[in-house]
Amino acid sequence: MENSIDDLLDLIHKWKSFRENDASGDAISFARWLLNREGAGQDAEKSVVENSKNVIRTYQSPDISNKALVGYLLGRMNMFVKNYAKEPFQKLGVASIEEFRLLALTQRLKNPNRSEISNEAMMEFSTVNDMLKRLEKRGLIAHEKDENDKRASRVSLTPKGKELLGKIFNALAGMQPKVTGDLSDEEQENLVSLLMRLNRFHTHYFETEFKKKK
Template sequence: MNKYEVIKELLELLDVFWADEEAEDKSVESFCRYTLYKRFNGGHLRYIVQNSFNKKQSIGYLIGKMCRYARFYNRELLRHTDFATPEEFGLAASLIHGKTPKKTELLGKEVVEVPTGMAILKRLVNKGILMEIQDADDKRALRIGLTPYGREKVLEAFRILSPLNEVITGPLSDEEVRNLIELLSKLDEFHQNNYQVIKDKLLSSYEIEQKT
């Protein structure tokens, strides 16, 4: 390979680097790190994680990717349960302790869009897993809870899905798992508060619309 061929290859690599929106720092040093990781470590992901200019960006990237992994694993095992989707199981499982929240309260807590969530709840009611309960204080409002059959199916699904606990945490030590739970819980609390502030008006509007 002569120097012109080297220059040509470098320009091609530079084009790839420059077109990558994840690589925000367009410096020579960043280009070198990026290219080395891409070539020798299969490292688009590794680059994002280790590049000091993208640490916060990498958190969103990694959390999103973990969600896709978890959804894939869940979907495979859910085939052996009475739940068609992770959302169906998640909503039913959130009621395992006997709570009977309003439908919109449940969907808000579990971060499920109202139209989608209402359709899921309807399917679960039709399956006999959930039951609708008249609100004692507001006769126009409906609460939602697990039926005895639904509780049985949720516990059965927990047993089937239990191997995922080890799969998802992978190589993490017990201490790392505890630290991760603490950090994710902190983020969840922060975003749940923000989400509720934004959603409250939409949920209230939906309830009013359903009552009229």
């Protein structure tokens, strides 16, 4: 699936290059341009023409195209981060980026209960509960009774957990390559602003609409 999307993105970029040189060009002329450029034989012409038409249909519907690309690229960035973080996490004894998320959420939410962590992490309660048990066995978190609900418990970081979380943040700050790549400071600020806007939109939708459908 990923390879096919990469091929589609490559074809879209080629279509843009083609239109820069021939603003009135159609799918057939684009296919011939590709064939001449890449030295393909006549047997490939029908396939190239059909693929070109599909790309043009997508490209000429920018709303559809952009939605697909944004989702794909955000997912791809997430995979980059997971791969880049593997080595520093392993050195610190952190099993996964999800463990880091739970530790960070426990600190940020200030003594949350397990349901609050599950909701904020957007993970199944049973999965979060199992992970919290493992973190507790390692001495990274502690449970204490909830004064308002005797059946529930509150989660907090132990001194060992706080120390580990600090080391993780330092490791991520020094991670190479940086997640922001070669973006300038201004570009980074613009990106953060847009991502925060998307986060606010989806947080509201997730809480008010999506959960009701489940």
